[in-house]
Amino acid sequence: MPAMGPRESVFKRHGYLLSIGFYLVLWLAELLSKVTAVRREFAVDAANSSILTQVGEALKLFGFDAFLYALALIAIYVLFALLNGHYARLAAGRLRRLGPAWERNASGLSFLAINGTFLVAVYLLNSTLYPDSGLGILGFLREHPGAMAILKIAAAVLLGFFLLVFAVLNVLYARKAARVLALAAWVVLLVAPLDPGYLVRRLIAAKPRDANAGPNVILIGLDSLNPLHTGHAGYPLKTTPNVDAFLAESTVFNECYTPIARTFPSWYSILTGQYPRTSGVRFNLIKRKHIRSAGQGLAWILKGRGYKTLHFTDEVRFSNITKEEGFDRLRHPPMGVKDFLFGSVHDFSLTNVFFNNRLGYALFPFSDVNRAVAQTYDGRYFLNDVVTAIGELRSEPRFLLAVHLCLAHWPYIHASPLTFGHVAGADPLMELYDSALAKADGQFGRIVAALKANGLYDDSLIVVFSDHGESAEGHGSDLRDRAQNRVLLAWKPPGPPVPREAGILSRTIDIAPTILDILGQDPKAYPFDGQSLKPWIGTGAEAGAKAPDSVYLETEFSLETPGGIGQSLRAYIDEGSRFYEFDRSGLVTVRDNLHDLLVRRRNRAVLTPDWMLAYDVLIRNGRESSRISLFDVRRDPGCRTDVAAEHADVLRDLLAGLRAYYGDELAGR
Numbered sequence: 001m002p003a004m005g006p007r008e009s010v011f012k013r014h015g016y017l018l019s020i021g022f023y024l025v026l027w028l029a030e031l032l033s034k035v036t037a038v039r040r041e042f043a044v045d046a047a048n049s050s051i052l053t054q055v056g057e058a059l060k061l062f063g064f065d066a067f068l069y070a071l072a073l074i075a076i077y078v079l080f081a082l083l084n085g086h087y088a089r090l091a092a093g094r095l096r097r098l099g100p101a102w103e104r105n106a107s108g109l110s111f112l113a114i115n116g117t118f119l120v121a122v123y124l125l126n127s128t129l130y131p132d133s134g135l136g137i138l139g140f141l142r143e144h145p146g147a148m149a150i151l152k153i154a155a156a157v158l159l160g161f162f163l164l165v166f167a168v169l170n171v172l173y174a175r176k177a178a179r180v181l182a183l184a185a186w187v188v189l190l191v192a193p194l195d196p197g198y199l200v201r202r203l204i205a206a207k208p209r210d211a212n213a214g215p216n217v218i219l220i221g222l223d224s225l226n227p228l229h230t231g232h233a234g235y236p237l238k239t240t241p242n243v244d245a246f247l248a249e250s251t252v253f254n255e256c257y258t259p260i261a262r263t264f265p266s267w268y269s270i271l272t273g274q275y276p277r278t279s280g281v282r283f284n285l286i287k288r289k290h291i292r293s294a295g296q297g298l299a300w301i302l303k304g305r306g307y308k309t310l311h312f313t314d315e316v317r318f319s320n321i322t323k324e325e326g327f328d329r330l331r332h333p334p335m336g337v338k339d340f341l342f343g344s345v346h347d348f349s350l351t352n353v354f355f356n357n358r359l360g361y362a363l364f365p366f367s368d369v370n371r372a373v374a375q376t377y378d379g380r381y382f383l384n385d386v387v388t389a390i391g392e393l394r395s396e397p398r399f400l401l402a403v404h405l406c407l408a409h410w411p412y413i414h415a416s417p418l419t420f421g422h423v424a425g426a427d428p429l430m431e432l433y434d435s436a437l438a439k440a441d442g443q444f445g446r447i448v449a450a451l452k453a454n455g456l457y458d459d460s461l462i463v464v465f466s467d468h469g470e471s472a473e474g475h476g477s478d479l480r481d482r483a484q485n486r487v488l489l490a491w492k493p494p495g496p497p498v499p500r501e502a503g504i505l506s507r508t509i510d511i512a513p514t515i516l517d518i519l520g521q522d523p524k525a526y527p528f529d530g531q532s533l534k535p536w537i538g539t540g541a542e543a544g545a546k547a548p549d550s551v552y553l554e555t556e557f558s559l560e561t562p563g564g565i566g567q568s569l570r571a572y573i574d575e576g577s578r579f580y581e582f583d584r585s586g587l588v589t590v591r592d593n594l595h596d597l598l599v600r601r602r603n604r605a606v607l608t609p610d611w612m613l614a615y616d617v618l619i620r621n622g623r624e625s626s627r628i629s630l631f632d633v634r635r636d637p638g639c640r641t642d643v644a645a646e647h648a649d650v651l652r653d654l655l656a657g658l659r660a661y662y663g664d665e666l667a668g669r
Contacts, residue, residue, distance in 0.1 A: 015092075015107060019085030022115065023077040030135060030348050037134050062338055069342055072363045076350055079185065080118075086182055088114045090169040117162050119349075124155035126352050132375040132413040134347050145419040163190075192359040198384040209395045214459040215494045216393075217302060217515055219270070219402040220447060222440050223263065223315075223409045224475065225466035227254070227488045229430070229437055236425040239438045242445030246464060247490050249497030251537045256489035256506040257482075257607060261468035261475040262556045263318040266508060267404070270467070271297040271325060273512035273528035275552060277662065282599050283556055284318040285580065287589045296527060298512045299326030299400060308396040310389060313404035314382040315371040320587075327402075331385050333370035337582040342366045343373040352376050356415075371406045371414075378415035379407055383443050387450040394454050403447060404467075407440040410474060414439060429472040461518055462492040463511060479553050479605040479614055480631070480639035491537045493518055498538040504547035505609050506533055552661055553605040556598075600624075600665060606658050610634055611647075613654040615666070626666075628655065 088110040095106035102109075127138040128148050141147045163186060170179045222243070229235050231244040232252070258266045259275050260282075268274075268281040272293045276282050279293040288294070299309045303326050311327040313319065316335040323330060333339065343366055351360060356376045361368040369382040386403055393399050407414060412432035420426065420434060427434075444464075451457040468475045471483040478484060489506060491514075509530030513523035517532035535545035579598065582588045590598070601624065604615045616627040630644040630651045644651045659666055 015089055016082060016085040020078055020081040023081035027073060027077040034134055034345050034347055065338060073348060080350055083182060083185060084114050084118055086178060087166050090173050093173060121155050121159040121162060122349050122353050124151055126349050128152035128155060130352055130376050130415055133352060135349050189354050192357045195358060195381055195384055198388060201388060211397055212394050212456065213397050216398055216456060216460040217400045218460050218462045220444060220464045221404045222444060222466050223406040224470040225408060225488050226469045226483055227486060229434060236423045237420045237434055239434050240441045242441050246448060249499050250490040250492045251500050251502055253489040253502045253506040255503060256487050257485045257551045258468050258487050258508045259552055260554050261484045263467055264320060266467040267319060270508050270511050273509050273530040275509060275529045278529055283590045285320055285589050287592060294324045297325050298515060302400045306398060308399040311402045312386050314369050314379060315406035317372050333368055334366050336587050339366050339372055343370060346373055347375055374411055374413045376415055379443050383446050386447060390450040391454055405440050405443050408437040412436045433470060459494050461494055461515060464490045476556050479555060479603055485553055493538045502536040504536060507548055507551045550606055550608045553607060555603045604658060604662060606654050611650055611654060612639055613658060615658060
């Protein structure tokens with residue numbers, strides 16, 4: 001056999017080192033691309049200094065965590081370097097057998113062919129599965145779902161061919177130890193996305209003792225759901241077929257409103273039946289010392305009556321429900337500033353394609369069923385946990401299960417987005433939102449199917465709602481934009497379905513008292529601000545019952561809208577950097593010194609079936625004043641024309657009620 005040339009000798013002696021070097025350079029290039037994109041996003045006027053200063057402080061506190069994160073990423077890239085270095089070595093050995101003409105360049109050609117094929121498949125898969133990834137190279141094809149589907153299949157076939165040849169070469173030519181390790185590594189990587197733990201539990205787990213007697217209480221919240229974007233309301237896109245099917249056999253309240261269109265305060269109103277002013281929960285991520293109703297919520301009440309209580313959610317950036325709210329079990333992503341720090345940069349080709357699963361969650365705990373890692377989130381594993389828990393609940397005599405699905409929340413991006421195309425009547429500004437809502441609807445469908453499969457659907461009180469609405473402007477800032485505070489509310493009491501529409505004004509603070517009323521408890525025995533809606537549900541007798549006559553609404557702390565079309569991540573975080581702080585444990589909360597000021601400076605309104613009185617706080621040069629407007633919502637549902645001058649008596653009465661309710665919060669204006 002002819003002697004090897006110097007280049008071939010280098011490849012043969014140092015092939016693994018060259019492969020490791022190549023993949024580390026690839027990782028550094030992807031990291032640099034991400035860092036550059038983040039700096040470009042935040043390198044604007046004052047935001048640059050305020051945000052980056054806080055990021056710097058966070059890195060000082062969590063520098064060791066950042067080191068471990070980088071170490072895990074490096075280990076992944078080294079793993080693929082070794083696997084593909086081993087592959088190239090086997091392929092080079094086969095090429096040399098083709099004759100002297102291949103001898104000189106066998107190692108180099110194998111290295112280029114193996115890694116070139118692998119990276120083409122990986123980048124195509126990353127782009128088609130996660131088009132919002134910063135490493136996506138096919139974003140221009142988002143409007144062509146057929147082309148994206150073809151490329152996804154092509155990438156999967158290419159990777160499959162790559163692995164088939166790899167397996168053959170290993171079986172025929174690799175040493176036993178190398179063969180076992182290489183094939184075992186690929187088996188683990190390919191099986192992990194199937195969630196084998198979930199599948200094994202489904203196949204071999206003993207059937208739970210069917211001790212459930214009910215009635216159970218099931219709360220399913222679809223974050224940011226605008227009721228007008230459902231097929232039930234006539235929306236032309238098929239965004240919510242599963243929700244529509246549920247609504248078709250339920251009592252639907254078409255005019256339901258949350259008192260504040262922010263996630264945590266709204267959920268607290270749902271669980272406690274209280275306005276934010278009563279419970280003390282006026283902000284997302286409020287310090288717990290301001291919460292006055294932590295022991296008064298629905299979970300505590302039902303827990304005291306023998307209910308098992310569970311709360312599931314896939315995002316905690318905007319909410320900090322804990323066991324102090326009365327839940328025996330919580331299934332949440334990790335909470336804190338590390339969630340933002342690492343989640344915002346976690347976008348690498350190999351982790352996206354091969355570690356966006358339970359295996360990746362073990363290496364990167366911040367990504368565990370975390371919708372906040374938006375560009376790669378698809379929710380399958382979170383729903384696997386929910387479905388598993390539903391099966392286990394058959395052994396509980398009765399239970400309260402609260403599930404909060406956050407996929408439709410801003411920034412709307414997620415894995416494998418749907419493309420509906422341009423359809424007459426659909427909102428062209430909310431295509432991303434509609435895609436995310438359709439994915440959340442699929443999650444809802446899995447929950448309903450699991451309840452039915454386990455015999456828990458018919459005998460349960462099921463309440464489906466949205467914590468707040470959504471418009472093209474987002475939510476939580478504009479009370480005149482009623483799509484922000486208007487929510488979905490539907491009830492299926494135990495027993496056969498009795499579909500009906502309830503056109504009365506209702507509020508999310510009415511949910512808890514209604515649940516207890518349906519369960520045979522007296523809602524008046526609890527400190528609720530809301531009232532029972534039982535007379536309008538199912539076969540309830542509404543004759544003589546008095547519906548709610550008003551709802552008090554308020555914004556949170558800022559005139560900026562969280563989410564909405566066109567808001568950048570920089571703008572969103574810039575807002576947060578001014579109002580939030582984090583402690584050494586990483587927990588994010590509203591700055592204590594701003595609490596009272598921010599409560600005072602929020603806008604408020606009172607809404608009745610006929611009128612809305614809006615009370616806006618105006619800030620000019622540090623001085624506060626107010627602007628009061630009145631709208632006839634029957635004739636002017638968009639609240640565009642102020643009719644205060646024509647209806648001074650209505651204005652006077654509604655303003656007196658608003659002042660009486662908010663008291664000293666409106667003093668001095």
